[in-house]
Amino acid sequence: MQFPPLRPNDRRSPADVDPPHSRPGRRRFRRAAAPLAVLGAVFLAAAAMAPRDHTAPTSAPPSEPDLGYRLWERAFVVSTTRPDAPPPGADDWHCDPGARHPRPVVLVHGTYENAYNNWSALAPRLRADGYCVFAVNVGAPRGDVIKGRAAVPESAAQLARFVDRVLERTGARQADLVGHSQGGGILPRYYLKFAGGTDARDPARNKVHHLIGIAPANHGSTVSGLATLAKRLHLLAPAARFGGQALADQTIGSAVNSRLDAGGDTLPGVRYTTVVTREDRIVTPYARQYLHPGHPVDRVANITVQDICPQDRTGHMGSPYDPVVVELVRNALDPTTARRPDCATAL
Template sequence: MKLRHVAAALAGSAVIAVAAAAPSSSSPSVPDGTVRVAAAPNTGLAQFSAAFTRSQTAPERAPRGANDWACEPSAAHPRPVVLIHGTWANAYANWSGLSPVLKQAGYCVYALNYGAPDGDVFKARGHIPESAKEVAAFVDKVLDATGAEKADLVGHSQGGGLLPRWYLKFDGGAAKTHRLVGVAPSNHGTTASGLASLAKSLRVLDTTAQMAGQAAKDQTVGSDVNARLDAGGDTMPGVRYTTVVTRTDEVVTPYRQQYLAAGPDAPVDNLTLQDACPIDMSAHLGIAYSTVMYRLVLNALDPANARTASCRS
């Protein structure tokens, strides 16, 4: 598969998904943060689509529950949580489900937009080392506002994989981060299996190739960014890692590329969505609205009060 096809597929996945599941009058609304009990979880794609569509009118808007700069961390949850969105998404599209859940659980929650100019709906397109500097500045702002010594990072796709790992390794982030939770993270790059053909069949390949940005190339298997990050191991001492992976991921492929190997003083929990709920078929975008994912993230952030994750999470 040619590199330009891979880059186009990776960046175009959000566009394809929104086009395939554009909200209608009967589409689910953007979640209000309540974790509803359901016997058969849906794939989350309609919720992502609805949130992405809403974000187009105000691309810089924060999801509900995020960016209360007067929030004071509690004794129960002493570290703020920073949410980092994925490629071609934005904070509102990515986190309108999880952000209010975390806020209701008592966390101080923050979400940034990065990797594109203000007003651009399609963010996270920039070179990952440059975007990491934006994450570093935002985390410093959060720590200054809350008085906390460290933050917990929760990210999706690029925002849970290569980007925060670069921040931890090269921008001093390891000293300021307690835990990194990667949801469908692009930890070791992707072949973007099947998406290039899909993009071509939908006649969006040329457009997405032009708009993909350097971030898409950075996330392909064998990129310079991947090589530099993987040299010397996956982790940084002093940071705890969790991955939340779905076997139906069609963007970061093969899905096992998302797992991390533990290093010295850097434990790793590699979790698979279907181990908790075999009928949750959420794929790369939809996992951002999986209630099973919500429970796995809550457990990772507060293992002392973890609850069993299941289809009725």
């Protein structure tokens, strides 16, 4: 989950707005301003904890592909001019999956992100590896830079339509999903369980083979205590009203989380991988990102970045751009070519 500052022009119906001179209007504005300020502070803190790269961009060696942007902030700035564009390497609708990588990879962005700024590092890397790569935009109207705001069931329906299109165009039987935050946890899991991603009667007919979640919002978050505080102060509903229902859906104990977690975390026939950083300050406590396997237990892999590279300080926002995380995702997608990440790249 990410909580950047909310835009002042988010739409409200006339019935929701009191005249500016009225006392109820002023009280309502104060109540709304508090959650907006809290969420804005969370986003700024997350941005401050993202990994930094103060070196000038250099050309990739001839033997290496162009890996896109090194920092999500740079990609975010570019995405403001192309909010609906796919990231580099994604959405080639004529791509034909080969025998080595027969399943297309669908990338699912997080809350308040979009496909371009979330995946401009991973998408070109996977395309260079030979995958057919696609990146969905959900949870906001076209033209909006800040996506992933809608209620999780609504975004799950959009994801379902996108995956169906990918499978139809590529001729593949199944896809692999790679997501970040909301897009790696509650959203794709809701799609798998309630929006047609799996077939409970015949798992061989599942549309998804593997779900890989980077810093996934799987079981709700306290947002370093701020979401808990907002609930106690009865500010969560106003925050969701102005900032999108996805905010409330991803808190601990939400109706969506309760429905999703009932009966267990996993579904038959699907593999699951979580890639979690202990430095996460958005989906907290970080251990809530892990999935608890049903049977067989070997279909779930919970990976903690610092167990592999103890000095890696990547946080929530920067995790899809962390070279160690990128390598772990590549390993999960194709274990036959897996290699230990170079921890020096994280420094």
